[in-house]
Amino acid sequence: MLPEVWRAAYSPDDLKAEVKSFTLWRVTIDPNNPATDARASVILMKFLRAKELKVNDAKTALIATLRWRDEMKIDEIETEEFPKIFSGAGRNFGHDKQGRPVTYNVYGGDVDVKELFSDVRRFIRWRVQFMEKSIELLDFENVDQMVQIHDYKGVSMMSRGANEKAAASxxxxxxxxxxxEFLVSKFFVNVPTFMAWVFWAFKAFMSAKTFAKFSMVGTGESTIGVALLPYIDAKELPKVYGGEADAW
Known part of the structure; x- marks a missing residue:
């Protein structure tokens, strides 16, 4: 199957082209002998699990992903420099109790949300870069998933403009x-009750399996701590989220 995937992704006009190895998330995959690296099997299994072990669907998804990465020029995005505003919007800090890294997306608080989303294409490139950097924390041997926390502190119902909605979608x-299958769980924190629609809006764009990994948490360190501390040790959780760590 993998030689067919390679040809469809990289040489669709020459199905007799010599099949070569390709790299996905720093793991080299040999289509003719993927078993040479156990990490390759972990990555390929992600596509199978996402498609409920339906081989043809997983094959289609893998081809689409390889094509998309080429079209997006992921290698260039990984080294692209973004304005300082983005430095506070994405942070990697600590691990959960199973050793999985925790990533933070901050779309409120001190972050200038209007400027953050002023250019949707720029935001998407940055967001992809941040995801790629977060994946670098996975070894695909002991850990192959992460926890995500999205912080909407201070965001009002009126502040979500067309750009933000388009970027989120x-x-x-x-x-x-x-x-x-990179996400084990996602927490939306500092979400006011009247903004519950932000949480439910995501349901229209994803599978029920993925949406089941989402949790909406209220505001305040104490409330957030109650939700997160069962999964993340206090020493691994920033104080602003009810933990003990002086993270930022």
Missing amino acids: EATNIFQSHYP
Whole structure:
């Protein structure tokens, strides 16, 4: 199957082209002998699990992902420099109790959300870069998933503009289509009750399996701590989220 995947992704006009190895998330995969690296099997299994072990669906998804990465020029995105505003919007800090890295997306608080989403294409490139950097924390041997925390502190119902909605929709589609089974759980924190629609809006863009990994948490360190501390040790959780760590 993998030689067919390679030809469809990299040489669709020459199905007799010599099949070569390709790299996905720093793991080299040999289509003719993928068993040479156990990590390759872990990555390929992600596509199978995402498609409920339906081989043809997983094959189609893998081909689409390889094509998308070429079209997006992921190698260039990984080294692209973004304005300082983005430095506070994405952070990797600590691990959960199973050793999985925890990533933070901050779309409120001190982050200038209007500027963050002023250019949707720029935001998408940055968001993809941040995801790629987060994946670098996985070894695909002991850990192959992460926890995500999205912080909407201070965000009001009126502040979500067309750009933010468009970016959220596109990013959700990208991660569901091209980053399968990387997420073990996602927490939306500092979400006011009247903004519950932000949480439920994601349901329209993803599978029920993925949506089941989402949890909406209220506001305040104490409330957030109650939700997160069962999964993340206090020493691994920033104080602003009810933990003990002086993270930022």
